[in-house]
Amino acid sequence: xxxxxxxxxxxxxxxxxxxxxxxxxxxxxxxxxxxxxxxxxxxxxxxxxxxxxxxxxxxxxxxxxxxxxxxxxxxxxxxxxxxxxxxxxxxxxxxxxxxxxxxxxxxxxxxxxxxxxxxxxxxxxxxxxxxxxxxxxxxxxxxxxxxxxxxxxxxxxxxxxxxxxxxxxxxxxxxxxxxxxxxxxxxxxxxxxxxxxxxxxxxxxxxxxxxxxxxxxxxxxxxxxxxxxxxxxxxxxxxxxxxxxxxxxxxxxxxxxxxxxxxxxxxxxxxxxxxxxxxxxxxxxxxxxxxxxxxxxxxxxxxxxxxxxxxxxxxxxxxxxxxxxxxxxxxxxxxxxxxxxxxxxxxxxxxxxxxxxxxxxxxxxxxxxxxxxxxxxxxxxxxxxxxxxxxxxxxxxxxxxxxxxxxxxxxxxxxxxxxxxxxxxxxxxxxxxxxxxxxxxxxxx
Amino acid sequence: xxxxxxxxxxxxxxxxxxxxxxxxxxxxxxxxxxxxxxxxxxxxxxxxxxxxxxxxxxxxxxxxxxxxxxxxxxxxxxxxxxxxxxxxxxxxxxxxxxxxxxxxxxxxxxxxxxxxxxxxxxxxxxxxxxxxxxxxxxxxxxxxxxxxxxxxxxxxxxxxxxxxxxxxxxxxxxxxxxxxxxxxxxxxxxxxxxxxxxxxxxxxxxxxxxxxxxxxxxxxxxxxxxxxxxxxxxxxxxxxxxxxxxxxxxxxxxxxxxxxxxxxxxxxxxxxxxxxxxxxxxxxxxxxxxxxxxxxxxxxxxxxxxxxxxxxxxxxxxxxxxxxxxxxxxxxxxxxxxxxxxxxxxxxxxxxxxxxxxxxxxxxxxxxxxxxxxxxxxxxxxxxxxxxxxxxxxxxxxxxxxxxxxxxxxxxxxxxxxxxxxxxxxxxxxxxxxxxxxxxxxxxxx
Numbered sequence: 009x010x011x012x013x014x015x016x017x018x019x020x021x022x023x024x025x026x027x028x029x030x031x032x033x034x035x036x037x038x039x040x041x042x043x044x045x046x047x048x049x050x051x052x053x054x055x056x057x058x059x060x061x062x063x064x065x066x067x068x069x070x071x072x073x074x075x076x077x078x079x080x081x082x083x084x085x086x087x088x089x090x091x092x093x094x095x096x097x098x099x100x101x102x103x104x105x106x107x108x109x110x111x112x113x114x115x116x117x118x119x120x121x122x123x124x125x126x127x128x129x130x131x132x133x134x135x136x137x138x139x140x141x142x143x144x145x146x147x148x149x150x151x152x153x154x155x156x157x158x159x160x161x162x163x164x165x166x167x168x169x170x171x172x173x174x175x176x177x178x179x180x181x182x183x184x185x186x187x188x189x190x191x192x193x194x195x196x197x198x199x200x201x202x203x204x205x206x207x208x209x210x211x212x213x214x215x216x217x218x219x220x221x222x223x224x225x226x227x228x229x230x231x232x233x234x235x236x237x238x239x240x241x242x243x244x245x246x247x248x249x250x251x252x253x254x255x256x257x258x259x260x261x262x263x264x265x266x267x268x269x270x271x272x273x274x275x276x277x278x279x280x281x282x283x284x285x286x287x288x289x290x291x292x293x294x295x296x297x298x299x300x301x302x303x304x305x306x307x308x309x310x311x312x313x314x315x316x317x318x319x320x321x322x323x324x325x326x327x328x329x330x331x332x333x334x335x336x337x338x339x340x341x342x343x344x345x346x347x348x349x350x351x352x353x354x355x356x357x358x359x360x361x362x363x364x365x366x367x368x369x370x371x372x373x374x375x376x377x378x379x380x381x382x383x384x385x386x387x388x389x390x391x392x393x394x395x396x397x398x399x400x401x402x403x404x405x406x407x408x409x410x411x412x413x414x415x416x417x418x419x420x421x422x423x424x425x426x427x428x429x430x431x432x433x434x435x436x437x438x439x440x441x442x443x444x445x446x447x448x449x450x451x452x453x
Numbered sequence: 454x455x456x457x458x459x460x461x462x463x464x465x466x467x468x469x470x471x472x473x474x475x476x477x478x479x480x481x482x483x484x485x486x487x488x489x490x491x492x493x494x495x496x497x498x499x500x501x502x503x504x505x506x507x508x509x510x511x512x513x514x515x516x517x518x519x520x521x522x523x524x525x526x527x528x529x530x531x532x533x534x535x536x537x538x539x540x541x542x543x544x545x546x547x548x549x550x551x552x553x554x555x556x557x558x559x560x561x562x563x564x565x566x567x568x569x570x571x572x573x574x575x576x577x578x579x580x581x582x583x584x585x586x587x588x589x590x591x592x593x594x595x596x597x598x599x600x601x602x603x604x605x606x607x608x609x610x611x612x613x614x615x616x617x618x619x620x621x622x623x624x625x626x627x628x629x630x631x632x633x634x635x636x637x638x639x640x641x642x643x644x645x646x647x648x649x650x651x652x653x654x655x656x657x658x659x660x661x662x663x664x665x666x667x668x669x670x671x672x673x674x675x676x677x678x679x680x681x682x683x684x685x686x687x688x689x690x691x692x693x694x695x696x697x698x699x700x701x702x703x704x705x706x707x708x709x710x711x712x713x714x715x716x717x718x719x720x721x722x723x724x725x726x727x728x729x730x731x732x733x734x735x736x737x738x739x740x741x742x743x744x745x746x747x748x749x750x751x752x753x754x755x756x757x758x759x760x761x762x763x764x765x766x767x768x769x770x771x772x773x774x775x776x777x778x779x780x781x782x783x784x785x786x787x788x789x790x791x792x793x794x795x796x797x798x799x800x801x802x803x804x805x806x807x808x809x810x811x812x813x814x815x816x817x818x819x820x821x822x823x824x825x826x827x828x829x830x831x832x833x834x835x836x837x838x839x840x841x842x843x844x845x846x847x848x849x850x851x852x853x854x855x856x857x858x859x860x861x862x863x864x865x866x867x868x869x870x871x872x873x874x875x876x877x878x879x880x881x882x883x884x885x886x887x888x889x890x891x892x893x894x895x896x897x898x899x
Contacts, residue, residue, distance in 0.1 A: 067503075086486055088489070378815055383824075389842035392844070
């Protein structure tokens with residue numbers, strides 16, 4: 009299996025030692041508990057960081073971690089370590105953690121399903137080499153030079169990683185991931201501009217990233233004040249990702265829904281968004297950053313229509329919340345690292361609807377927002393500062409705005425969609441277009 | 454260790470330890486367990502800039518194996534072009550304050566039981582969800598550099614969060630309390646924190662959405678601490694100043710705010726952001742960022758002290774396994790001489806804001822935003838109706854001039870601060886402060 013090669017590059021442990029490790033842990037675990045799951049994640053990365061226009065730091069990383077989950081009479085335990093040879097201590101900690109957990113309904117870990125599938129989120133062309141990171145930096149600088157701005161910082165990262173998931177019901181899955189990302193931040197007077205790009209493949213456009221960051225810094229130099237009032241807004245995919253990620257995603261998490269922490273808990277089957285809007289999880293997207301055939305606990309993934317034509321259709325569940333609340337897992341278990349228990353999330357969240365020209369009338373463009381994490385995840389209310397606010401005039405960027413605060417409610421804005429632009433971009437694991445919203449509250453100066 | 458011409462300096466920071474986590478959600482013990490980590494960062498200063506290796510499960514190799522790691526880091530440094538130099542800075546390690554009760558000496562079972570009492574105390578009539586989490590992180594840190602500076606220490610941080618959710622007729626609101634410490638187990642006899650969270654969630658159900666606009670505002674000590682952190686602290690970080698990403702750049706000696714305002718960062722203070730030594734082995738101490746309205750010092754590591762100057766090194770901090778960055782630790786506004794009553798008396802129409810849901814700053818643009826947990830409208834000097842989801846944004850340079858009163862009693866609150874993908878423990882604090890003509894955000898209308 010190819011993933012052992014990556015592990016072997018960590019010099020503290022040999023390939024032979026690791027190849028039998030997973031089986032050994034599962035056999036040892038089966039003597040102690042009814043079921044056991046072993047998760048190994050690792051990888052390598054290289055990054056170059058700009059300080060103004062020169063590379064100041066180059067970093068290489070090698071990571072490796074082992075996570076163990078045990079289930080015994082409905083009691084779930086877990087532990088993790090990044091020393092795989094200390095697995096016994098980790099197994100003991102997982103078993104002992106399970107003895108404290110409240111027992112719950114449990115119908116078993118999944119068994120193997122189907123044939124080995126092609127890799128969805130990996131490109132063998134991604135090479136983790138400092139020289140490639142350096143080249144991307146130079147291209148970004150070239151793009152940034154198109155406007156008279158100062159580059160403040162930037163970075164270029166290349167990484168590959170592997171995941172291995174095995175359990176006592178016979179699952180033994182492995183997969184690989186790759187990621188390339190670039191970002192740049194520029195300033196002109198007191199106007200800052202930030203842009204980034206990311207891809208599973210070697211398909212990022214560093215020159216364009218540099219150019220766009222420099223454009224926003226240059227464009228917003230002498231903004232005019234704006235009066236408090238209601239306006240037509242165009243949210244960039246970056247701004248959309250921040251608002252959806254901090255409020256909407258937690259609200260469709262099955263565990264939050266049943267625990268009384270979601271405003272959408274009673275809204276299944278009801279219209280919660282403009283009827284033109286659909287929001288779905290697409291785990292099979294070719295070269296999607298979160299694409300996968302199985303989730304973090306080995307359940308086969310599937311397309312999930314969270315909102316279809318404005319109607320709230322489905323919540324997201326993992327095995328634990330599914331068994332507890334009498335629902336099927338939607339294959340939505342995710343792990344953020346090797347330690348701890350899996351949580352509920354999405355693989356590739358897609359926001360979709362009929363496309364049109366949304367730059368055809370005057371509106372305020374929102375490139376990004378400052379402080380979206382301070383939104384109220386229960387009520388959906390937020391008030392954030394807009395980055396690079398600017399008027400859209402005659403189908404292009406018009407007069408910049410000096411400072412504007414945007415106050416609203418994430419659940420309400422889903423119903424206030426006035427149009428969706430053609431095209432889309434990937435932000436994290438979201439696939440988002442630009443969206444126009446009517447009657448949004450701006451607090452000016 | 455013989456260093457080749459390619460290596461002007463190196464250091465190794467190895468952190469190992471364990472994290473214990475308990476999560477109780479609506480009476481159910483979702484998880485209660487311990488995980489283990491060991492991770493290191495090797496930094497090499499090449500002919501120009503840094504080559505850095507981060508390695509999981511570091512085993513402190515010696516001799517040839519270690520030289521190979523240095524070589525590997527040095528080869529990364531070959532792509533750097535920024536000429537980095539390191540300023541000299543005093544070394545030294547403070548003693549880690551003793552803990553009253555070492556959390557590791559208390560069984561996981563007992564801690565789970567105590568946390569459960571806090572969780573159940575939040576379950577008041579009308580509350581639909583209660584969730585308590587406990588986190589305990591013990592770190593053994595060892596550091597060595599090519600100048601034979603060497604130190605090691607152990608520190609354990611622990612604390613809890615309690616959240617209560619109230620729901621009525623489609624309105625969902627939450628109350629949230631937290632307490633974290635370096636002084637040992639702090640979860641005993643804290644049921645009052647649970648009740649506070651429950652009561653807050655219930656009262657927010659009836660609160661109105663704040664109407665945004667420009668008005669006078671009083672910030673409570675927690676929110677004023679976040680203001681010091683977001684509006685001033687980040688913009689004083691030497692790496693941002695060096696990059697030109699700070700409105701405070703080039704402003705040393707200039708008056709940038711009211712003479713009532715003195716803002717300090719002090720990692721040597723026995724608060725949640727305490728560090729016995731910084732992540733480059735430099736002695737930690739108090740840095741006065743703003744002294745009575747005049748900007749006095751930037752926060753630095755050795756590199757930014759050399760490139761920018763005008764401040765103190767000793768502010769390099771890092772998450773385990775991550776390269777050090779210039780960071781805040783314990784950041785606060787010093788006490789003034791006003792009382793809360795005097796502040797209220799001075800406001801005809803305004804708002805008083807309590808608690809924090811966090812904040813963010815664009816230091817180059819000089820614009821900050823932060824969010825309060827709740828507030829009350831002020832009419833003719835009196836606190837009136839409760840408002841929810843209210844935030845405050847402003848421009849750093851003008852807002853500091855608009856501080857008109859500063860209270861007598863400072864209080865510190867604990868939290869975590871994110872920068873460059875790293876999250877480090879910090880504390881922020883202040884007395885009550887009063888701002889004239891603040892930009893207050895909220896989705897309500899008059």
